[in-house]
Amino acid sequence: MKFKLGRRGSKGLKLKYILISIAIFVFVLRILTIPDTIKIEIAGCTDPLILRGNLVREFYQAYKKSRKIKAKYCLNAPHKITILAKLFSFDLNFFDGSNIYLTNKGKAIIPSEQLKSLLNSYVEQMQTANKQGELVNWEIVNGLFPRYTYAWIEDVETGLRFRVQRRAGRDHADVQPLTAEDTEIMKRIYGGKWSWKRRAVIVEIGTRRIAGSMNGMPHGAGQIKGNNFNGHFCLHFLGSKTHVSGGQDLAHQMMVWKAAGRIEEFIDASGPNEVVFIFFTALDQDSPAIAWKALNKSLEGEELNNWLNKLSSIRIVGLSSVGEEEFAKHYKVDVLYNFTGESKSRRKEIKVIVQQIEGKAWRINADTLRELWENEK
Template sequence: MKSKQLLILAGLWFMLLPGSMIQADPLPAGADDRIELSLRSSSAAEYKTTVSISSRKWKKWLSSMEQAGNLPQPAPAYSVLELAAPASNGTRQLYRVYSVESGAYLLELDSRTVYRTPEEMKTDIDRLRQELAARHFGKLLTWTEVDKLMPKGTVLSITDLETGLTFQGQRRAGSAHMDVQPLTKEDTAIMKTIYGGQWSWQRKAVLVKTPSGVVGASMHGMPHGGDGIPGNNFNGHFCIHFAGSITHGSAHSDPAHQAMAQKAAGQLEDYHKSLSPLDTVKLFLVAVNQKDRHLLELLLNTGAETGLAAEWLDDRVLNARPIGEPPAPFRIPEDALEAQFKTRVGISRKGARPQGIWFRWSLSRTTPAGAWFITDIQPEAVIRGN
């Protein structure tokens, strides 16, 4: 089955789910008065979950919005909420929805005009966002729980959170995470499409269907190791990690897999808030190696920093990894809002020898309970070339 057909079928399936239509004070039949609220994991994701709203109050709220000038503060886009509504000229207008403590705001994507919604609308937006998140993301289960739910030999349904493409795989082995193989050559073809036609070690957030519901997980796309399903055109197995799983070689958790499992469970914001400044920098380097623009720009916290993001996402940067720990232990007071320290990073670039470079990292957060964001990165002297 072609990928386009799979996406269409997936969309139809979600439209049939209970709760996909929110109705109150129905509008009379006639013109296209649909109001749709959709949730995606990132602005680049094709896969989305949508509710259709048929309500007089929503139409009234939209007509009474006031222009607000600018968004009140940068809003970290852990996921993307969008609203499509009928416009006065008969077309449909698309808005990006931001709900912050001070209120809810709609950014009209065509004109970049910002509107503030009535307070009652913010309450509905927050409620519907929670409902959408419960349907769009998976549960956050630990490896110990998943290991019991899906023993070796279990056939899995695996959905990529970005494209929405779904394929079948079988758990073949793995004691600390799952070693999985696509079930058929058709499943292999779908998996390869998810990776743009080339096998890759890149970690991707995925949804894995289990007997007790859908679970957030992370997979890579590189065939390796043992092979056990003949005729599936997949020479080896690939790995799926869950919260708390570890690698078989190092017996340590893989930061990239853990971040993607949290993302697939809709817990990326809470995960980010749990990180220390040093762990935030390590996650940043994971995003560089993964070429994960969403995660990298999230840690920078503003679209205005796209120049810095582009510098680190440059294709000439092949790898960036931390070397050792900071030169001296440092403690950040619990109520601190700023942090600064140096770490050594090994960087490999196309056409150049690997280098070990010291970087000074500056981070900040808005409240003691908030997440740390990187505000500045300054390189210092090159230590050595390998």
């Protein structure tokens, strides 16, 4: 017996097949494209990772266990890392840095050992990558960050973040905290007291994280009402200059390279007299860790620590060459410095030897610096 479909039935069946075909096509397209990208967010910073097929498969297996799709959860872990996947998303819980389990609306799902290993590996990579900013020349940043646009500033040392708006600046960016809350966070970064000291920062402009340097002193004009910030502050990038001198500020440039995780590269490319300036500038900016990188060996000792704890500022007021030998330069360095709580400056002249290590980078002979703090009253 044969049955014939009416026109309406035939059209309905045809439409059904078309819809099924479209659904299959969309599903296959999602499988082929979406699972290959996962975003790992660390401290508000997002970077895409192109995952290998094995990681996608492992996530899919976990997804099948949960029988849930398009769910979004937050990571409850020491590093506050959120993993988002458009096809499968889970809440990850870490114990002792290695034991992981996934949860979906309170239901625990034990991932495979392969997935645990892959997740730990990618998380570690992202943590390292997000602590460093990209070195971008000021001419380019100037175009990426025009006046009246917004950015996030993240302090490298503390990880604290706040929002700013660029209001002015030709040779560098003059910016202001966006709200009173942003001002409070910025002041907390500086220990509750405004300061001209430079700090290494990462400036998040759109999707880019750019190495920068800021000072922490409100000055000049400020136009944002209600932000509790009397003026603006300076934000520097690679190759940016100060408004007053029209030249690059060593302290700012040093912090830019620190924010990029490449401070040793910066020192390696410096000449012998420049290394001397880097050392004393780093001390002046409360960055002994950078100062020690300019030496041929580390310095330590109770007398040195006491001297550093008292030091509030130091700068070179005179530097002259007094001799040289193969792979070594001799300098007479005249420094002016202040101790905390003292109104009168101190002055001292020392002789410093800068040596070329393995015929390449220049480093200060640490022992020649000892007269700077030894027998200090």
